[in-house]
Each structure stands twice: as structure tokens, then as C-alpha cells.
């Protein structure tokens with residue numbers, strides 16, 4: 001229910017437009033497909049994804065001899081779900097059964113990285129896991145304090161150094177602390193400045209190497225945080241980060257703040273990175289693991 005509530009804007013916009021389309025165009029023909037194409041693109045679904053989807057739908061309409069748009073409407077959700085289901089099991093977070101799991105969070109400033117870490121810490125804590133946070137964004141003024149606030153809210157420890165210090169050293173300390181506390185999960189924040197991309201990517205690599213050295217099976221996730229309200233901008237950030245870091249999953253935030261939630265489909269379909277988490281609000285329990293069926297159902301119900 002909370003999930004549905006968070007998708008309210010997208011759902012209302014999407015289903016209203018879809019119902020109107022089906023009402024206005026009763027026959028499945030070129031005109032209908034053209035309008036459907038426009039509708040999906042306006043919802044930020046992404047041109048390449050829309051083209052693929054329309055092709056699939058045309059095929060389906062032909063082979064199943066579907067002439068009525070109302071009948072095709074149910075096929076649309078089915079096919080959307082299929083597009084999202086590219087690979088079934090990689091949607092869940094890679095948590096080790098034994099020992100420490102280390103997750104690294106990357107993404108540009110303001111996308112909701114700190115918030116997502118705080119929410120996820122809470123989620124794991126609720127599951128009875130021991131969680132430690134690493135304040136690896138030593139660059140942005142206020143980032144350390146902000147993570148501290150989230151740590152307090154979630155009731156977990158935050159390992160931090162002074163502003164301006166080496167993020168790799170913070171993460172090194174955090175790994176040692178996590179190990180000595182026998183923690184289950186270590187969530188590492190990182191800087192998100194884009195002014196100097198090369199430096200940032202080098203910094204992320206260095207942090208990653210520290211994790212790999214101290215926890216050989218890690219990092220178990222490198223989560224790229226993207227802001228859904230920035231639409232195609234989020235797509236290009238994903239491509240940029242994807243090129244320089246091995247991103248294992250995406251956390252898509254602020255889906256509650258946009259009517260263009262179709263961006264999830266674009267990201268899921270056009271990038272080879274699974275969406276693992278979605279942010280649907282500013283509160284501590286507004287983070288959900290992404291489930292394709294729930295999402296598509298949420299859009300069409």
C-alpha cells in the first residue's frame with residue numbers, strides 16, 4: 001500500500017492517459033500505436049525502450065489477432081513486466097549469509113545518497129542485523145553531520161573522520177570497526193562532486209581497493225543513487241558512472257515526486273544494471289526493494 005501511495009503521481013498520470021487513449025482509439029492501428037508511443041515517451045520511459053515495447057506489442061497484436069485497444073491494454077502491462085524481468089534474481093541485494101557485507105554508495109550530490117543509506121540502515125536494523133555506516137563523503141560541507149543524523153535516527157554507529165580527510169582512510173577504519181563489532185552490514189557513503197570527475201572516479205577506485213583488500217569478497221554492492229525527478233539526466237549519470245565504476249545496482253530516489261516514473265523502465269531496459277531500491281518519500285521507512293511486478297501493477301491499478 002505504501003508502495004502504491006508513493007507511486008501515486010505516476011500512476012494517476014499514466015492510467016488517466018492510458019484510459020483516455022483506449023477510449024479515444026478503439027481500434028488497434030498505426031494511429032493508436034503512434035499515440036501510445038508519445039504517451040510512453042512523455043512518461044520518461046525512454047525512446048529506445050518505447051520502440052522495443054511498441055515492436056513487441058505490434059507482434060503480439062498480429063499473432064494474437066488483437067483488434068480492440070481495450071484488449072491490448074492488458075497485454076501492455078504484461079509486456080512491460082517482461083521487459084523489467086530481464087534477469088530474475090539480480091534484483092535483490094547481495095547480502096552475505098556469513099560475515100560482513102560491504103555496500104558502497106555512489107552518485108552526484110543531492111540525489112538522495114545519504115538519505116538512502118539512512119533508510120537502508122534502518123531496514124537492516126529492523127531485520128535484526130548489526131549495521132555500521134562510513135562517512136566517506138569528506139568533501140561536501142555537512143555531509144558527515146548529515147550521515148550522523150541518519151545514524152542516530154536508525155540507531156547505528158557512524159565511523160567518521162574530519163572534513164577534508166582521506167575517504168579511503170575513513171572506509172579502512174570503518175571496515176576495522178565493523179569487523180571488531182562483528183557487524184553484518186557496512187554502508188559506505190562517498191563524495192558526489194562532479195566538478196572534477198577524474199579525481200572523483202580515482203577516489204572511488206581507491207575506496208574500492210581498500211574494501212577489496214580488507215574484505216576480499218567485497219564490495220558486495222556498488223549502488224548508484226539516481227534521482228527519478230531528473231529524468232533523462234539520471235540516465236546519463238548512470239552511463240557516466242557505469243563506464244568508470246562497476247555498478248551492481250541502482251537506487252532510484254524521489255519516485256514519489258514525479259509523474260514520470262517511467263524512467264525506471266528506461267533504466268531497467270536500456271542499462272544493464274538492475275534497479276534494486278526505490279525511494280518513495282523522505283521518511284525513514286520510505287525505501288523499498290524494487291519488484292518488477294509490484295511496480296507494473298502499481299502503475300496500472
Ligand code: GDP
Pocket residue numbers: 107108109110111112113114115116146192253254255256257278279280281282286
Ligand atoms: P545526497 O546529497 O545525495 O546525500 O542527498 P540527500 O540524501 O541529502 O537528499 C537530498 C534531498 O532529497 C533531501 O531533502 C532528502 O530528503 C530528499 N530525498 C531523498 N530521497 C527522497 C525520496 O525518495 N523522496 C523524496 N520526496 N525526497 C527524497
